[in-house]
Amino acid sequence: MNPFDLTGKVAFVTGAAYGIGYGIAKSFASAGATIVFNDLSQEKIDEALKSYKADGIDAHGYVCDVTNEEAVNATVAKITEEVGVIDILVNNAGIIKRVPMVEMSAADFRQVIDIDLNGPFIVSKAVIPHMIEKGHGKIINICSMMSELGRETVSAYAAAKGGLKMLTKNIASEYGEFNIQCNGLGPGYIATPQTAPLRELQEDGSRHPFDQFIIAKTPAARWGTPEDLQGPAIFLASDASNFVSFM
Numbered sequence: 735m736n737p738f739d740l741t742g743k744v745a746f747v748t749g750a751a752y753g754i755g756y757g758i759a760k761s762f763a764s765a766g767a768t769i770v771f772n773d774l775s776q777e778k779i780d781e782a783l784k785s786y787k788a789d790g791i792d793a794h795g796y797v798c799d800v801t802n803e804e805a806v807n808a809t810v811a812k813i814t815e816e817v818g819v820i821d822i823l824v825n826n827a828g829i830i831k832r833v834p835m836v837e838m839s840a841a842d843f844r845q846v847i848d849i850d851l852n853g854p855f856i857v858s859k860a861v862i863p864h865m866i867e868k869g870h871g872k873i874i875n876i877c878s879m880m881s882e883l884g885r886e887t888v889s890a891y892a893a894a895k896g897g898l899k900m901l902t903k904n905i906a907s908e909y910g911e912f913n914i915q916c917n918g919l920g921p922g923y924i925a926t927p928q929t930a931p932l933r934e935l936q937e938d939g940s941r942h943p944f945d946q947f948i949i950a951k952t953p954a955a956r957w958g959t960p961e962d963l964q965g966p967a968i969f970l971a972s973d974a975s976n977f978v979s980f981m
């Protein structure tokens with residue numbers, strides 16, 4: 735028996751048209767899982783389906799905004815009917831706004847909290863009853879170094895990801911008795927569209943100061959890639975982590 739095998743499992747990775755979500759979904763597929771993802775428009779879904787196909791993955795894409803409770807409930811019901819009960823949920827969809835706090839509007843702050851914290855709450859809430867009924871489930875919340883730290887310009891993101899860490903602990907303790915393991919994954923700094931502005935070259939052609947800082951402070955002396963997350967993601971999605979829950 736391979737405890738990392740995901741054959742027969744249905745994995746729903748939110749916001750997995752590209753970036754970290756796509757990398758995680760790809761790794762789940764390599765371990766045998768059926769991949770389901772959502773994004774905000776049919777155009778993005780179609781584009782992503784082509785990428786999955788090119789990688790040999792027969793994924794299922796749904797248009798759904800994770801902040802819209804009604805749409806999430808309808809999408810989870812559709813997935814359950816069309817693909818099967820979700821065994822693995824990855825709350826990955828997220829945004830960041832890098833603005834000094836005193837210059838940030840309350841509306842922008844709210845939007846970050848809405849997508850990065852209310853989103854995982856809404857999607858988990860829709861999926862958990864099905865997991866309870868099936869007798870098992872895995873929830874992986876994509877947290878951040880900002881779940882632990884603060885830095886200039888990311889107040890809303892740090893507040894949301896700090897909250898997501900606590901939501902993770904709460905789901906783990908509230909639903910652990912139903913054989914649902916909930917864990918957070920804090921990826922470090924990963925090269926994706928979200929972090930692209932931090933790698934933009936300066937006018938004089940030199941590297942962005944934050945880019946230099948990350949390379950100097952990261953033990954591997956480089957930005958991570960979505961593929962770097964495959965080991966921890968498969969571990970947290972598989973039977974290998976059946977007694978691991980982030981409390």
Ligand code: NAP
Nearest residue numbers: 749753754774799800826827828876878923924926927928
């Ligand atoms: P990304 O490249 O910007 O991808 C984010 C994905 O989320 C996109 O597909 C986006 O779709 C989707 N999304 C945004 N809002 C959504 C909504 N309301 N409903 C559904 N989907 C939505 O980001 P990433 O770097 O891969 O990050 C993925 C997750 O990891 C985020 O939660 C992020 O905060 C977290 N994270 C990132 C890093 C990093 O260094 N990159 C590190 C730690 C944690 P659209 O294209 O349609 O907008």
Ligand code: GCO
Nearest residue numbers: 830878879880921922923929
């Ligand atoms: C930032 C970065 C981070 C990363 C990541 C760190 O501006 O500080 O975008 O927030 O995306 O979440 O783990």
